[in-house]
Amino acid sequence: MPRLIALDRPGGPEFVTDLLRIWDAGDAACPIDQRLPDEAKRRLMAALRVGDEVESGDALVVATSGSTGEPKGVVLTHDAVAASAEATSRRLAVTDDDHWLACLPLAHVGGLSVVTRALHTGTDLTVLPGFDATAIMASEATLVSLVATTLPRVDATTFRTIVLGGSRPPADRPPNSVTTYGLTETGSGVVYDGVPLDGVEVAIAEPERVGTDGEILLRGPMLLRTYRHGVDPKTDDGWLPTGDLGRWLPDGRLHVVGRRGDMIITGGENVWPEAVEAALADHPQVADVMVRGIPDDEWGHLVEAVVVPRSQAPTLDALRAHVKAEHPAFMAPRRLVVVDELPRTALGKLRRSS
Template sequence: MARLIAIDQPAGPDFVAELRRIWDAGDAAVPIDQRLPKAARDELRRSLRVGDEVEPGDALVVATSGSTGAPKGVVLTHDAVAASAEATSRRIGVRPDDHWLACLPLAHVGGLSVVTRALHTGAKLTVLAAFDPDRVMASEATLVSLVATALQRIDPTRFRAILLGGARPPDDRPANSITTYGMTETGSGVVYDGVPLDNVEIRITDARHRRDVDGDIEIRGPMLLRSYRDGSDPKSADGWLATGDVGRWLPDGRLHVVGRRGDMIITGGENVWPEAVEAALADHRLVHDVMVRGVDDPEWGQIVDAVVVPAGPTPPTLQSLRDHVKQRHPAFMAPRRITLASDLPRTNLGKLRRGPIADASA
């Protein structure tokens, strides 16, 4: 009986060896984010049912977050992993002498897919424990996957090709970079520089059925998830996945992604759900009420802004809010800005409106 096995260790050669061992035994692997506190890692194991049975052919379960911040496990089969690796390798023309560098968190599909791509194609692979500009520059790798924040900290001419995902890419991105669009449910990027990979279908759903208007992006292809770990399948009966993103077709036929329909904040390539941060800040002794939102930032894409109604005459400091959040979540979820307000905008049902705060002070 195949089971789900956790890889709860830092990135590096031992991580890759453990993934190989799990696959050779016929089991599926779930990488555990090393930045999570122990209690959160234990809860993730429980929610994803580590140790329980998986379906034949399952290769990976990759944790993501829903709109409430609750973790979901995306189940990717070996066939899906292979389809993703082959389509990506064809698009960027991977050569026998190419060498992949994995320096993004392996608990996320953007980092993990570098490892699985190299394992499937037999390409040379180096895995760093974390992003380190000096070690990235000293690497002999020719191919790398980065987010915009990391790109700004290296000399991009060092690599033959750079896959760039996460937050919005810089306007002056280097010529050897390739912008990618995808998500955990698609097994990594499936659209490169606006062009779908081989065997990937994209459609924009809109009542008027015009190519030049915004609509919901839906994807179909062999690298999509089988299901979530709870057994639910977000795909339609004919295999289409609603991404929750909005986009349009450009005149030259490329896909342009306008943005997320929801409130997710993407900061330095990391996904942050406001509700999870708000829940962490709710019991701060100096916080009466709080709303978390994303604010555009030239370095991080977005930063997490905590709009706080103080509980008394003394407002909390930004550092105290960051420390409070980091007791429960990784540091990237902690706010980088605090905005003080006398009240927060809400609907009649009490739901926060995440628009501008007219009477806020920075």
């Protein structure tokens, strides 16, 4: 029987060689985050049952904490990996002249999918141990996957296309970039600039209350088979509830509002952190910002702005006025925290619970 094999190696040619060796033997690979200490690696591998049997056709088990914080293993089959590679390559119009660069963490699907996509399509591939601006700019790559926090550190014009995942993209993102929406459970991004990839179905579930957004549901051949512990999150007819809320825009594109659990209810009003963050990001004294809810006896939750300032920190009054210029007053922050750096995941997503 095929088994789950740990792929505990930094990015580079050896990572690709080991992945192909595991697949050639009929086994499935579990990429291990190289930033974890040894004891954490052992706990993760035990939780994902590395060494135990997998089903024939399973290609990858990718660890994700999802919305619970507990590690889960997303099982992706070879068919799912192939479907993802083909759909993304068609959307990006990848040709024999292209060259992929993988520089994001390979234990996360955003970095790993660059490798598996290139292997499936036979596209030239360079794999780096991590983000290295000098090495990236010295490469011959035409295609690269980045996150918003790394984008300013490279010359975007050297690439034909930049695939942007992770947290919200900058308002002034380069014209040769595309934004993606997807989950570990979808094997990669499945919605590009608001438009689903070929073969991907998107539905919006009925909102819980009138005037609110509905949960995004996804269906397609690149979805996970199950979680490693045997729990299949998909419905009987193949839909994956994402836990993200969204809506269809008038032009037919999907707009992702945010995680259901991120919504702040303050004084009975619903506030989406992403909308407030987008407003505050335009403030001249704000270099980076995160918005979250803080428990409060009077309001239920307060809207808190965590700000990385530019040369001088803004005042709370200035930030409130800036938000109120385009949003209702209840969306303006009532508390300000100034920090040197925002807490983020390896793929640039904000850790609002930190």
